Each structure stands twice: as structure tokens, then as C-alpha cells.
Amino acid sequence: xxxxxxxxxxxxxxxxxxxxxxxxxxxxxxxxxxxxxxxxxxxxxxxxxxxxxxxxxxxxxxxxxxxxxxxxxxxxxxxxxxxxxxxxxxxxxxxxxxxxxxxxxxxxxxxxxxxxxxxxxxxxxxxxxxxxxxxxxxxxxxxxxxxxxxxxxxxxxxxxxxxxxxxxxxxxxxxxxxxxxxxxxxxxxxxxxxxxxxxxxxxxxxxxxxxxxxxxxxxxxxxxxxxxxxxxxxxxxxxxxxxxxxxxxxxxxxxxxxxxxxxxxxxxxxxxxxxxxxxxxxxxxxxxxxxxxxxxxxxxxxxxxxxxxxx
Amino acid sequence: xxxxxxxxxxxxxxxxxxxxxxxxxxxxxxxxxxxxxxxxxxxxxxxxxxxxxxxxxxxxxxxxxxxxxxxxxxxxxxxxxxxxxxxxxxxxxxxxxxxxxxxxxxxxxxxxxxxxxxxxxxxxxxxxxxxxxxxxxxxxxxxxxxxxxxxxxxxxxxxxxxxxxxxxxxxxxxxxxxxxxxxxxxxxxxxxxxxxxxxxxxxxxxxxxxxxxxxxxxxxxxxxxxxxxxxxxxxxxxxxxxxxxxxxxxxxxxxxxxxxxxxxxxxxxxxxxxxxxxxxxxxxxxxxxxxxxxxxxx
Numbered sequence: 198x199x200x201x202x203x204x205x206x207x208x209x210x211x212x213x214x215x216x217x218x219x220x221x222x223x224x225x226x227x228x229x230x231x232x233x234x235x236x237x238x239x240x241x242x243x244x245x246x247x248x249x250x251x252x253x254x255x256x257x258x259x260x261x262x263x264x265x266x267x268x269x270x271x272x273x274x275x276x277x278x279x280x281x282x283x284x285x286x287x288x289x290x291x292x293x294x295x296x297x298x299x300x301x302x303x304x305x306x307x308x309x310x311x312x313x314x315x316x317x318x319x320x321x322x323x324x325x326x327x328x329x330x331x332x333x334x335x336x337x338x339x340x341x342x343x344x345x346x347x348x349x350x351x352x353x354x355x356x357x358x359x360x361x362x363x364x365x366x367x368x369x370x371x372x373x374x375x376x377x378x379x380x381x382x383x384x385x386x387x388x389x390x391x392x393x394x395x396x397x398x399x400x401x402x403x404x405x406x407x408x409x410x411x412x413x414x415x416x417x418x419x420x421x422x423x424x425x426x427x428x429x430x431x432x433x434x435x436x437x438x439x440x441x442x443x444x445x446x447x448x449x450x451x452x453x454x455x456x457x458x459x460x461x462x463x464x465x466x467x468x469x470x471x472x473x474x475x476x477x478x479x480x481x482x483x484x485x486x487x488x489x490x491x492x493x494x495x496x497x498x499x500x501x502x503x504x505x506x507x508x
Numbered sequence: 509x510x511x512x513x514x515x516x517x518x519x520x521x522x523x524x525x526x527x528x529x530x531x532x533x534x535x536x537x538x539x540x541x542x543x544x545x546x547x548x549x550x551x552x553x554x555x556x557x558x559x560x561x562x563x564x565x566x567x568x569x570x571x572x573x574x575x576x577x578x579x580x581x582x583x584x585x586x587x588x589x590x591x592x593x594x595x596x597x598x599x600x601x602x603x604x605x606x607x608x609x610x611x612x613x614x615x616x617x618x619x620x621x622x623x624x625x626x627x628x629x630x631x632x633x634x635x636x637x638x639x640x641x642x643x644x645x646x647x648x649x650x651x652x653x654x655x656x657x658x659x660x661x662x663x664x665x666x667x668x669x670x671x672x673x674x675x676x677x678x679x680x681x682x683x684x685x686x687x688x689x690x691x692x693x694x695x696x697x698x699x700x701x702x703x704x705x706x707x708x709x710x711x712x713x714x715x716x717x718x719x720x721x722x723x724x725x726x727x728x729x730x731x732x733x734x735x736x737x738x739x740x741x742x743x744x745x746x747x748x749x750x751x752x753x754x755x756x757x758x759x760x761x762x763x764x765x766x767x768x769x770x771x772x773x774x775x776x777x778x779x780x781x782x783x784x785x786x787x788x789x790x791x792x793x794x795x796x797x798x799x800x801x802x803x804x805x806x
Contacts (some may be wrong), residue, residue, distance in 0.1 A: 246613075246614040247610065249597070251615075255678070256629075256632045260628070263635075274641065275646075277642040278647050279647070283785060325523060332519065334517075340528070346533060351737035354783060354787070356760075357777065358777070361538070377534075381527040439625070442740060443739070459627050462744075465631060482628060483623070490620065502685050
């Protein structure tokens with residue numbers, strides 16, 4: 198019954214992501230001006246775009262090349278356009294997989310933490326969003342304004358009081374405290390609310406007539422048809438968690454609990470003797486996200502520009 | 509009991525309960541305490557009320573004003589760079605000419621930097637802006653006939669490195685906002701302008717920009733917050749919270765130094781309260797000036 202609803206398509210129409218535009222048929226070259234100027238214009242445009250795209254990719258290519266170079270040398274001389282092709286080797290790769298100390302522990306910690314945080318954040322935030330989207334109740338607009346307010350205040354302004362707070366609660370140096378304050382995540386709530394607003398209310402009434410409870414309607418009817426919103430928010434939150442740095446930097450003390458960004462940061466000391474690991478480790482930390490991006494580009498863009506979908 | 513919990517009247521509150529608890533425990537209480545602490549001297553867990561002393565100390569603190577100057581300068585410059593550049597790029601990509609494949613490649617290439625963590629981006633930019641004459645930026649400088657620059661040692665060149673990092677990471681995201689906004693501008697507007705003989709540039713200035721106002725306001729608003737709250741970019745670029753003559757120190761960096769590194773919680777809380785007030789004031793002024801509130805009322 199549920200599967201036939203139009204909602205099951207790629208999300209409510211008002212959220213058409215930028216990727217949608219690509220699929221629109223291109224208009225025939227006609228209209229103002231003679232044909233050749235369009236062709237010339239197209240070539241100039243293509244050249245311009247390619248040059249900028251290549252410039253944007255330079256830092257990523259540089260770190261990739263750096264994984265084949267001597268780490269100490271890269272740190273001393275910086276990343277250069279002059280690449281000594283003869284000096285490239287797979288030594289760092291061998292080191293990474295045999296003798297990289299805590300690296301894969303950090304990697305594993307980040308992976309577990311990210312998966313747990315994403316699953317819980319999606320559940321809790323969509324739960325909250327459902328309340329805002331589907332009911333009328335007293336104080337609704339006030340509380341929703343609070344969501345918007347929380348959404349706009351940067352975490353940096355909250356970090357010190359929050360740090361003091363969790364220290365007093367005895368939660369410092371735990372994963373709980375990394376996850377807990379951000380489960381009801383404002384941007385995610387906002388995004389899900391927008392999505393739920395596009396779901397026909399008849400669907401809920403049908404569920405109620407069938408005797409499904411209010412929570413049952415959410416878990417058994419609404420969640421299953423919200424996969425596109427889930428995907429976009431899973432990716433957004435996954436990226437935020439995987440890259441999360443400031444908050445873990447404040448609360449984590451024990452080296453065995455370090456996540457990938459925290460661990461990499463410890464390698465960046467002036468007295469470091471592990472610069473090979475710094476470069477190749479930084480590069481490998483990008484790989485999960487890059488792979489996901491190539492597979493789910495559309496959801497990435499939709500998720501990361503979620504804040505702008507103002508109702 | 510179960511009946512009440514499952515009733516349609518109580519259900520919405522149960523649904524939003526996790527948010528209300530989060531708001532209370534992790535926002536309202538800490539921020540309230542922060543405000544209280546800013547009037548105290550907090551030493552080894554012992555708090556003594558000292559009134560406005562922390563604020564007076566703050567006003568006379570030169571390093572605080574330097575940090576404030578750095579943050580404001582960074583905020584203004586990121587807005588100056590990260591609104592017009594992505595806007596023009598978005599217009600170029602949204603034009604009907606050109607190959608969709610090239611455009612897709614372009615969008616992906618500009619978007620990917622936003623996926624990198626600030627740690628990785630900081631490491632890479634530190635090495636691109638390294639001091640040796642073989643580092644990328646010095647090779648470019650040499651091409652233009654400039655000697656090797658010790659980028660992170662001097663104020664302005666350090667700022668260039670910092671802004672490059674910001675530009676690299678955020679151009680793509682802002683561009684996506686603008687592209688999304690441009691898709692909702694009716695094509696008839698352009699057709700009409702085209703018939704009136706308006707060229708591409710005039711169409712951009714007189715149709716695209718005015719119609720994108722909500723998106724522009726949004727991007728500027730998040731840039732104000734983001735710019736004034738900037739900390740990690742500087743922290744990574746300078747490999748720590750210390751930079752030559754504090755040239756890379758921001759207000760949040762100063763808050764971090766005082767609160768976390770020196771454990772002077774009272775004073776650091778005062779820094780936080782002042783920062784939050786300034787951010788709110790700037791943003792409210794901006795939103796009122798652009799008429800954003802008026803629109804919501806009508």
C-alpha cells in the first residue's frame with residue numbers, strides 16, 4: 198500500500214537537489230546571436246571550468262603524490278610541483294600495512310564511532326522532526342525557532358561551557374559524550390521535517406484507522422518511505438562524524454581512544470619522527486569519504502546544502 | 509498510563525522530547541553557567557564572585573583585541589571572496605551552453621575539498637605554503653619574480669594562506685547553494701531580458717543577483733557565524749594555537765587558550781559571552797538591514 202505513494206520517489210519535489218538540473222534536456226542552441234559565437238563561448242567556458250577544476254584538485258593530487266615520497270623530505274621541503282619521479286616508492290604503503298603503530302586502531306575507532314553516531318542521530322533526529330512536521334501542539338513554533346537558533350550558533354561558541362559541563366558530569370574521555378550532545382542534531386531535524394511535510398497526511402490517517410499507534414505510524418509507515426532523506430542525512434552526518442575534530446580533541450585523553458583526526462594531529466609536532474605516517478595516513482583517511490562521494494554524489498550535495506532549503 | 513503515553517495529544521511532546529532534553533542539558537544549562545562563570549574567578553573548582561572584573565580585564569587586554577581584529581578581518585575577507593566568486597562560477601555553470609560532462613566534473617572537483625577534514629586540509633596547505641623555495645606557492649611566487657616567501661612567518665602572507673584554505677574548502681559548497689537558487693528563477697525572465705537586448709553580464713546583474721537574494725542572505729549569514737567562529741583552520745595551519753606575534757590567533761583561539769590551555773575559566777567565559785553577543789548583534793543587524801524579518805512577518 199505504502200509503496201504506491203508518490204512520496205517514494207526521490208524525495209518531495211521542493212527539495213530537488215542541484216543534480217536534478219543536470220538531467221534537464223539542454224535547450225537547442227538557438228536564440229540570440231549566430232551559431233559560431235555559441236560554439237566559441239562553449240569552448241571558452243569549457244577551458245575556464247577545466248582550469249579551475251584542475252587547480253581545485255592540486256592539493257589532493259599533491260597529497261596522493263606525497264604518499265610515494267619520503268615523508269621527512271616532504272615535511273622539510275614542502276609539497277612541490279617538481280616531483281622527482283625516480284624517488285617515488287611504495288615504502289610508505291608497506292610501512293602503513295605492517296608497521297604503522299596505532300594507525301588502524303584510530304581508523305577502527307573512527308569507523309565504529311561514525312557508524313554508531315550516524316545510526317543514532319538519524320533515529321533520534323527524524324523522531325523529533327516527525328513531531329514538528331505532523332502535529333499541531335502548543336509551543337510548537339517557539340520550539341522550532343529554538344531548532345533554527347541552535348542550527349545557526351557555531352559549536353565553537355558552545356565548546357567551553359559544554360566542556361566544563363561534561364567534566365562535571367564525569368563524562369570526559371568517553372565516546373558517550375562525543376555522541377550524546379549531538380543526537381538531536383538541528384540541521385538533520387530541519388531536513389527531515391521538510392521531507393515529512395511532503396508526505397500526505399492521509400497516509401497517517403489510514404494507519405490510525407488500522408489501529409497503528411502514533412509511534413507505530415512513524416516507525417512502520419513513515420520511516421520506510423523516507424529512505425532518500427535518510428541517505429542524504431546519513432552521508433552528511435557520516436562526513437561530520439568522520440571529520441569531527443574539535444570536540445573529540447577537547448574530551449578524549451586516552452591514546453587508545455583517539456579517532457583518526459586526533460591521531461593524525463598528534464603526528465604533526467615539530468619533534469615528530471613519523472612524517473611518513475602523517476602523509477599517507479592523512480591520505481587514507483580521505484578514502485572512505487571519496488569512495489562514498491563517487492557512489493552517492495547526489496546525496497552528498499543534497500545533504501551538505503540542506504541548511505539552505507528554507508521553508 | 510500507556511493510554512496517556514500513546515494518546516494523540518501527548519505524542520508530539522514525546523516526539524520532540526529528545527530535542528528538549530538536549531536543549532536543556534547541553535545548551536541552556538552550559539550557556540547559563542558560562543554567563544555566571546564570566547562574573548567569577550574560577551580557581552581549582554573554587555568560584556568567587558568578582559562582578560564585571562573579567563570584562564574590565566578583557567577590555568584592557570591587547571591580545572584579545574588583536575584576536576578580535578583577526579577574526580573580524582577574516583570574516584570580512586571570506587565574505588568578500590566566498591560570495592562573489594562562487595556566484596560567478598555558479599552562473600557560468602548554470603548557463604545553457606557547454607558540455608554537461610565538463611560541468612559535472614567541474615562541480616565534483618570543487619565540491620570534493622569540502623569533504624576533507626580540517627586536519628587533512630591543514631596539513632596539505634601547511635606543506636603547500638612551506639618556507640622552502642621548492643614548495644608549490646614559492647614556485648608560483650618565483651614565476652612572478654618574487655623571492656621565496658616565508659608564508660607563515662608574516663601577517664599578510666599568513667592571511668593569504670589562511671584565505672586560500674578557506675577558498676579551497678568552501679567555494680564548491682557555496683556554489684552549490686547558488687546553483688540550487690538559480691534553478692528556481694523562471695527562464696522567462698531571461699528570455700524577456702534577452703529580447704530587450706540585455707547581454708549576459710546585464711542579465712546576471714539585473715536578474716540573477718536580485719532573484720538570488722534569499723540565498724545570498726543565507727550564505728552571508730553562515731559566513732558571518734563561520735568567520736567569527738574560525739579557529740581550527742588557523743590551529744592546523746600553524747600546527748597549534750601559537751603563531752608568530754599571534755598573527756593567526758582568533759577570538760575562539762583565545763578562548764581556547766585561556767579556557768582549555770590555561771584553565772582560566774572565568775575570563776575565558778567572558779570572552780565567550782562577548783563573542784556570542786557580537787556575533788548575534790552583527791547577524792541581527794544584517795538580517796534587519798536586508799529585510800529578512802519583514803518578509804517572514806508578512
